[in-house]
Amino acid sequence: MSSNDLSNSVISPLGDRFKSDNFNGTVWLNMLTPFGTACPIGNVTFEPGCRNNWHKHAGGQILLVTGGRGYYQEWGKPARELHAGDVVNIPADVKHWHGAAKDSWFVHLAIEVNSEKGPATWLEPVSDEAYNPLK
Amino acid sequence: MSSNDLSNSVISPLGDRFKSDNFNGTVWLNMLTPFGTACPIGNVTFEPGCRNNWHKHAGGQILLVTGGRGYYQEWGKPARELHAGDVVNIPADVKHWHGAAKDSWFVHLAIEVNSEKGPATWLEPVSDEAYNPLK
Numbered sequence: 500m501s502s503n504d505l506s507n508s509v510i511s512p513l514g515d516r517f518k519s520d521n522f523n524g525t526v527w528l529n530m531l532t533p534f535g536t537a538c539p540i541g542n543v544t545f546e547p548g549c550r551n552n553w554h555k556h557a558g559g560q561i562l563l564v565t566g567g568r569g570y571y572q573e574w575g576k577p578a579r580e581l582h583a584g585d586v587v588n589i590p591a592d593v594k595h596w597h598g599a600a601k602d603s604w605f606v607h608l609a610i611e612v613n614s615e616k617g618p619a620t621w622l623e624p625v626s627d628e629a630y631n632p633l634k
Numbered sequence: 635m636s637s638n639d640l641s642n643s644v645i646s647p648l649g650d651r652f653k654s655d656n657f658n659g660t661v662w663l664n665m666l667t668p669f670g671t672a673c674p675i676g677n678v679t680f681e682p683g684c685r686n687n688w689h690k691h692a693g694g695q696i697l698l699v700t701g702g703r704g705y706y707q708e709w710g711k712p713a714r715e716l717h718a719g720d721v722v723n724i725p726a727d728v729k730h731w732h733g734a735a736k737d738s739w740f741v742h743l744a745i746e747v748n749s750e751k752g753p754a755t756w757l758e759p760v761s762d763e764a765y766n767p768l769k
Contacts, residue, residue, distance in 0.1 A: 510645065510698075510700060510718065510719060511719050512719065531696075531698060531721045532696055532721065532723055536723075537693075537694065537747045537748050538673060538696060538745060538747045540696065540698070540721075540745070558672075559672065561666075561667055561673060561675065563645070563666060563675070563743070565645060583645065584645060584646050584647065586666045586667065586675075588667055588671075608698070610673060610675070610745065612672045612673045613672050
């Protein structure tokens with residue numbers, strides 16, 4: 500491996516299908532460190548068009564985008580387009596969603612912050628009216 | 635991007651040269667989230683042959699290997715060879731080092747766990763007698 504290859508760094512395998520009513524499509528989850536530890540880290544892969552419902556985290560969350568193209572949106576704000584290398588620092592108790600663009604897979608690491616403060620609170624789906632205008 | 639491309643996910647740029655007496659060669663550091671937040675995350679790139687000194691973390695640390703080939707060793711144990719996708723969960727107060735193999739660059743994300751417990755404690759360099767036998 501030379502320094503020219505660093506931008507092609509490989510991360511984690513897909514892991515298992517993650518079945519959840521909080522996503523509108525197919526998602527894979529590979530936990531890199533377990534729930535219940537100080538800093539649970541999951542590798543999350545969304546198929547094109549798949550996003551999660553609006554939700555919030557009691558302790559916050561950090562997203563590190565590792566592949567594809569997707570979006571992050573906080574309630575009342577415009578959606579932010581995301582690409583590999585982008586970092587999203589989600590404050591505690593801020594209502595938001597994240598997921599893939601319509602035509603792209605999307606992969607991020609999700610790092611729970613202050614996880615001892617409690618689990619995520621899941622809310623309503625992202626409406627087609629909100630999602631469909633995104634490119 | 636198709637699902638076949640997921641294994642080539644790109645991560646972070648090199649960032650800045652990180653000048654420190656606690657490494658025996660050239661290292662680059664790109665902080666993805668700042669020191670002083672709940673969960674500081676740095677992208678660390680080692681040139682071939684470069685490793686850090688023995689050290690320990692008051693709150694622990696998680697390494698996510700994103701590229702190249704390197705090693706992690708805890709005091710009194712054999713070195714563990716690392717490749718992209720490997721995860722190292724470093725317990726609090728365990729003396730250890732990490733760095734590149736002799737012939738490879740090495741890149742990992744370093745996630746500080748329970749960082750409010752205090753900074754790392756830096757100790758002596760890894761001896762040539764310990765490092766040179768590693769392939």
